[in-house]
Amino acid sequence: xxxxxxxxxxxxxxxxxxxxxxxxxxxxxxxxxxxxxxxxxxxxxxxxxxxxxxxxxxxxxxxxxxxxxxxxxxxxxxxxxxxxxxxxxxxxxxxxxxxxxxxxxxxxxxxxxxxxxxxxxxxxxxxxxxxxxxxxxxxxxxxxxxxxxxxxxxxxxxxxxxxxxxxxxxxxxxxxxxx
Numbered sequence: 001x002x003x004x005x006x007x008x009x010x011x012x013x014x015x016x017x018x019x020x021x022x023x024x025x026x027x028x029x030x031x032x033x034x035x036x037x038x039x040x041x042x043x044x045x046x047x048x049x050x051x052x053x054x055x056x057x058x059x060x061x062x063x064x065x066x067x068x069x070x071x072x073x074x075x076x077x078x079x080x081x082x083x084x085x086x087x088x089x090x091x092x093x094x095x096x097x098x099x100x101x102x103x104x105x106x107x108x109x110x111x112x113x114x115x116x117x118x119x120x121x122x123x124x125x126x127x128x129x130x131x132x133x134x135x136x137x138x139x140x141x142x143x144x145x146x147x148x149x150x151x152x153x154x155x156x157x158x159x160x161x162x163x164x165x166x167x168x169x170x171x172x173x174x175x176x177x178x179x
Contacts (some may be wrong), residue, residue, distance in 0.1 A: 030148060036152075109125045109158070126156060
């Protein structure tokens with residue numbers, strides 16, 4: 001049962017799928033995208049259905065069609081109006097890292113776990129999942145955000161820490177179709 005939202009997820013606007021493929025209200029941010037090896041892991045034109053999960057229930061769904069263009073997924077239409085462009089990056093095993101690409105906003109990150117073919121669970125990469133030494137080594141804190149990272153290694157270190165923590169809230173994304 002999912003009983004509480006992580007501190008960073010609680011700041012997410014309603015309707016934004018906390019830690020879903022495009023729900024990237026992650027606790028760690030960067031001033032620019034740090035992951036550059038994106039590939040169309042969900043196909044060229046995926047249709048995704050999103051649910052936010054918290055307090056033991058699923059809320060939603062909202063849907064969005066995406067198009068792979070210029071090395072990223074861009075929304076092309078649907079009811080998930082708060083989801084912008086993002087990239088996916090192979091991580092460890094069946095996991096991926098999603099990276100937001102919202103113009104004028106910090107880049108945010110989520111850990112995406114494959115549950116089954118076409119079903120994904122994602123959680124915001126939370127700085128508090130890592131130990132103090134990792135935070136001290138990689139976080140450059142500002143007044144307006146909790147942990148700004150500056151390297152690919154930092155994103156990967158926090159993603160590894162998030163991967164070993166049991167999730168308490170997040171988002172479910174279902175690959176419905178590829179038109």
